[in-house]
Amino acid sequence: MNVTIILFILLAVLLLGALVWATRPPKRRLVSINDVLTALSEERHYSRLPQILQALRPEDTAFLRARGFAPLRRRIRSERGRIALLYLDCLQEEYEKLLEASRVVAAMAPELVALDEAERFKLNLRFALGCRYLRWKLRLGLEPWRGFGLLSEMTSGMALRLEVATSQIGERAALSLAFSSILKERDSGTR
Amino acid sequence: MSETLNLRNLELAVTTITELILFVYLVRRKLYRSHPLFSAYILIVILQNVLVAVTYGIWGFQSFRAWLIYWISQILVETARFVAVVEVARRILSPFSGIWALGRRVLLATAGGVLVYAALLSGEYWYKLPLNVDRGAGLAVAAVIVALLLFARYYGLPMDHLDRSLCVGFCLYSCFCVINDSLLEKWVTSYLNFWGFLFVLTFLASLFLWIGAARAYSETAPSRVPVIVPKELYGKLSSELNLRLRLLNEHLNQLLNSGEQR
Numbered sequence: 001m002n003v004t005i006i007l008f009i010l011l012a013v014l015l016l017g018a019l020v021w022a023t024r025p026p027k028r029r030l031v032s033i034n035d036v037l038t039a040l041s042e043e044r045h046y047s048r049l050p051q052i053l054q055a056l057r058p059e060d061t062a063f064l065r066a067r068g069f070a071p072l073r074r075r076i077r078s079e080r081g082r083i084a085l086l087y088l089d090c091l092q093e094e095y096e097k098l099l100e101a102s103r104v105v106a107a108m109a110p111e112l113v114a115l116d117e118a119e120r121f122k123l124n125l126r127f128a129l130g131c132r133y134l135r136w137k138l139r140l141g142l143e144p145w146r147g148f149g150l151l152s153e154m155t156s157g158m159a160l161r162l163e164v165a166t167s168q169i170g171e172r173a174a175l176s177l178a179f180s181s182i183l184k185e186r187d188s189g190t191r
Numbered sequence: 192m193s194e195t196l197n198l199r200n201l202e203l204a205v206t207t208i209t210e211l212i213l214f215v216y217l218v219r220r221k222l223y224r225s226h227p228l229f230s231a232y233i234l235i236v237i238l239q240n241v242l243v244a245v246t247y248g249i250w251g252f253q254s255f256r257a258w259l260i261y262w263i264s265q266i267l268v269e270t271a272r273f274v275a276v277v278e279v280a281r282r283i284l285s286p287f288s289g290i291w292a293l294g295r296r297v298l299l300a301t302a303g304g305v306l307v308y309a310a311l312l313s314g315e316y317w318y319k320l321p322l323n324v325d326r327g328a329g330l331a332v333a334a335v336i337v338a339l340l341l342f343a344r345y346y347g348l349p350m351d352h353l354d355r356s357l358c359v360g361f362c363l364y365s366c367f368c369v370i371n372d373s374l375l376e377k378w379v380t381s382y383l384n385f386w387g388f389l390f391v392l393t394f395l396a397s398l399f400l401w402i403g404a405a406r407a408y409s410e411t412a413p414s415r416v417p418v419i420v421p422k423e424l425y426g427k428l429s430s431e432l433n434l435r436l437r438l439l440n441e442h443l444n445q446l447l448n449s450g451e452q453r
Contacts, residue, residue, distance in 0.1 A: 004312045005373045008326065012369040015333045019362045022340035023355065026347060103346050107287045121345075 052087050055080045081138050092131050202391040207240040209398045216405035228278040232271040239264045262321035269328040279357050280339050301338045305331040329368035336362040356404030360397035367393035
């Protein structure tokens with residue numbers, strides 16, 4: 001069997017796999033703009049980032065080893081790692097809510113910017129991979145400082161993009177309101 | 192030879208009867224109004240079966256004329272299939288103008304890219320040309336359907352059971368066509384009868400899927416209502432979202448700045 005035939009068959013099988021994946025029932029929770037607004041008004045987790053980062057620094061618990069409490073230090077560090085993992089879950093949840101919000105906005109928007117959508121999709125992939133990488137790093141007890149910084153940056157980027165999209169929609173809505181009021185005034189003037 | 196012809200006739204009869212059942216459902220449920228191009232596709236497939244049966248009866252199944260008529264009619268069927276898929280895509284995406292504007296470009300690029308890929312990989316023998324066209328079109332249809340489903344999933348777009356079934360049926364049939372055509376290219380002579388059998392089998396599977404969806408379809412079922420927000424509410428909502436996001440951003444900026452100051 002030659003390579004061409006194998007490639008065609010492989011592609012068809014891949015497409016069948018993608019079909020099965022794409023037809024699975026979605027796991028979405030947020031469906032309406034009200035849900036999105038509620039989600040956005042919930043308490044943010046970013047404010048705990050400095051404490052989390054501080055707690056994960058080896059210097060923060062170095063004095064315990066110097067004073068001969070090495071087992072205690074290990075236990076504290078493992079517990080702090082577990083807390084950081086929980087924090088990461090919250091961060092991811094928050095990111096997904098933002099993403100969901102941006103999808104709701106996209107469904108309501110009269111036009112989308114292809115590059116922005118593609119970038120958001122890319123960011124989403126990066127965030128998912130970054131989260132997984134960071135989780136493994138934390139489980140292995142490695143220094144997660146740079147990873148956390150990167151994830152926060154991504155979440156900030158997502159919020160910025162969302163703001164641009166919503167402001168565009170807001171401008172359009174305001175324009176159409178102004179336009180309809182002008183039309184009303186004109187109609188009443190001509191009567 | 193006559194045994195092969197009888198088997199062909201039997202396959203044609205079974206598929207035509209199943210297609211007719213589907214067509215009756217499409218007419219009885221008045222689905223030709225909401226899915227005119229899909230209904231036209233089924234009608235074209237039925238007409239192709241009649242034409243092929245008549246051709247085989249007159250010139251025999253292994254004659255050049257039968258071969259030519261089959262593949263010319265197949266081009267028409269492929270085109271109708273692609274147009275029917277576009278109709279399904281439009282039904283799913285068009286209520287959301289922004290997503291539809293982006294989606295149709297993505298789907299067109301997907302179809303074009305896959306067709307070019309298939310053309311580049313295809314053999315250069317003239318007698319393989321129809322087979323390559325069939326395979327390329329099948330691959331393009333499958334890729335477009337998968338891209339459409341992924342797109343709809345990503346944006347959480349609503350999709351009724353009938354449209355989902357049409358997508359699954361088209362994609363399954365197209366993927367098996369690609370596998371079938373690729374295997375036929377390798378074992379042209381020994382595989383020919385088996386190829387015909389598999390071809391009918393996969394198409395029948397899709398037909399049964401569509402018949403099930405058409406049967407289950409009822410006019411009283413809640414119709415697809417796109418999310419329409421009044422303009423006033425829209426403006427209010429967007430400013431509310433802006434405010435929340437601005438606060439969120441400020442919060443993040445403070446955190447990032449404090450991180451740098453360390």
